Amino acid sequence: MNDQPGRRTQANNDERGFGIIEIVVSMFLLGLLIISFAPILITNLQFTARNTTIATATQIVNKQIQAARAVRSVTATTPSCTDIQSFLALTQAPVVDPRGVVLQPVWDTVSGCTASLTAGYVRVRVSVTQVGYSSSTASASTLIFVASGGY
Known part of the structure; x- marks a missing residue:
């Protein structure tokens, strides 16, 4: 009944591998996957x-904070309130990170120095804000030892 047995084998050989339709469908599915991620x-x-x-x-x-704790006058071995207040009064230069984000450090005195202070701690707060934003990006409160009121 099958006059040409070679034709059937030829047709099976032509259907091996991927066709263009399968490739297009797989590319479409891959594209959907990429878009979803x-x-x-x-x-x-x-x-x-x-x-x-x-x-x-x-x-x-x-x-x-490390810089504030290292503040000393030329003749003193420990900081006085005057030394700390002078440091905190300085406007800190903004810092630009490698990505171009400008960050501004700002100091606040939480518990200040008094003339009667003999030796003790002054509580200060440093915060860093990104220029153009109102809330601080990072902040910390710390105690700084002072030897005297310095007034």
Whole structure:
């Protein structure tokens, strides 16, 4: 009944592998998969950028606290209230991180110095804000030892 047995084998050989339709469908499905992950990637990039800014601001806060604790007048071995107040009164220069974000450190005196202070601690607060934003990115309160009121 089958006059040409070679034709059937030829047809089976031609159907091996992927056809153009299968390739187009797989590319379409791959495209949908990529599009579905795009919002997750964008959110992760924004989250990473924000965390980098917070980490940089935290480093600035730490450096500012270390600088305040190291303040001394030329003749003193321990800081006085005058030394601390002079340091806190300085306007700190803004810091620009490698991504171009401008961060501004700001000092606040929580419990100030008094003339009657002999030796003790002054509570200060340093905060770092991103220029253009009202809320602080990182902040910390600390105690700084002072030897005298210094007045």
